[in-house]
Amino acid sequence: MTVRPLLSCVHRQQWVGCDTVARPGPFCYVETLYLPAPGWRALECRPLRASSCAGRLASLAHLDYLHSRNFVMTVQDVDQLAWARWMLGHQAAFVTWRLISEALVEMLRSGWWQPEHMTRVRQLFEIHSILFMYAGSCSDAVYSKTIRPAMVRHHPAFTGRWARDRMSIPSLLRQLHLAGRGMRLGPIDEAVRLNHQVHRAVAKRLVPHGRSLWQKSGHNSDDESEMALRDGYDCFFATVRAPACADAVLAQYIRRLSQIRADLCLRGLYPKECPNPVSAFLQRSYRTLGERLEQEIETVICHTAVGLCEMRSMLLDGPS
Numbered sequence: 001m002t003v004r005p006l007l008s009c010v011h012r013q014q015w016v017g018c019d020t021v022a023r024p025g026p027f028c029y030v031e032t033l034y035l036p037a038p039g040w041r042a043l044e045c046r047p048l049r050a051s052s053c054a055g056r057l058a059s060l061a062h063l064d065y066l067h068s069r070n071f072v073m074t075v076q077d078v079d080q081l082a083w084a085r086w087m088l089g090h091q092a093a094f095v096t097w098r099l100i101s102e103a104l105v106e107m108l109r110s111g112w113w114q115p116e117h118m119t120r121v122r123q124l125f126e127i128h129s130i131l132f133m134y135a136g137s138c139s140d141a142v143y144s145k146t147i148r149p150a151m152v153r154h155h156p157a158f159t160g161r162w163a164r165d166r167m168s169i170p171s172l173l174r175q176l177h178l179a180g181r182g183m184r185l186g187p188i189d190e191a192v193r194l195n196h197q198v199h200r201a202v203a204k205r206l207v208p209h210g211r212s213l214w215q216k217s218g219h220n221s222d223d224e225s226e227m228a229l230r231d232g233y234d235c236f237f238a239t240v241r242a243p244a245c246a247d248a249v250l251a252q253y254i255r256r257l258s259q260i261r262a263d264l265c266l267r268g269l270y271p272k273e274c275p276n277p278v279s280a281f282l283q284r285s286y287r288t289l290g291e292r293l294e295q296e297i298e299t300v301i302c303h304t305a306v307g308l309c310e311m312r313s314m315l316l317d318g319p320s
């Protein structure tokens with residue numbers, strides 16, 4: 001089995017700063033996501049850019065947060081909506097995985113876990129659960145017609161196992177349990193368990209009578225380059241690995257969460273055009289976690305570079 005040709009831009013050396021994050025295009029247009037590779041720390045803005053960083057990001061986040069509705073209204077076709085949600089949800093999940101990994105590493109490094117550390121990890125896993133429900137919110141018919149064939153064309157065994165940003169999380173969770181004997185990790189364990197349950201429920205809804213592409217192919221990646229498979233996965237989701245300013249990563253995250261929030265406010269999680277049954281578990285999970293998205297946008301905004309906390313009042317108060 002051969003890997004499909006990859007785009008040449010999966011990795012690049014050029015610096016990606018906060019000034020690289022452009023104004024968004026139409027909702028149905030998939031923007032490129034620029035992320036450092038796992039193991040690379042996001043960089044601080046270069047000294048000459050630092051003074052303009054806060055102002056530029058404030059402007060971008062202001063537009064994204066207040067005007068995302070204008071962008072998501074551009075989609076009318078159910079296939080287009082399913083594709084936009086699949087791509088946008090996965091791109092936001094990549095950043096969420098990165099933030100989860102960073103939070104777990106920080107917990108292991110500090111050796112002393114404050115309640116807020118565990119709360120943050122739990123919240124991030126809950127955000128990922130929402131993102132997965134959002135990405136897979138189309139009907140099984142639309143999924144089998146639009147999304148699955150695109151993944152098959154890219155690789156017949158296409159699988160989330162190749163997601164770079166997720167690969168360190170299981171190991172970090174195991175280390176956390178070993179290091180935290182006697183400590184209460186219940187909130188994190190509960191959020192992880194819910195995340196797995198959501199994944200299974202969404203997969204069953206999208207492919208009710210079948211198996212995943214990985215299972216159908218009987219694929220064994222031993223005969224293929226792991227780097228090539230992961231590059232292909234990044235490529236499919238329009239993700240480029242590059243040295244990036246820390247605030248550029250967060251600005252892209254804020255944009256995607258804001259667009260998802262606006263889309264959900266406009267159409268709900270399961271649009272009326274996608275009528276196949278939704279399990280009581282997924283409905284209950286979304287009702288329970290629905291407010292997390294709004295909270296996460298505010299949390300990320302308030303943890304960006306010095307001066308960006310001022311953005312919070314601007315976003316909540318609206319334009320002056």
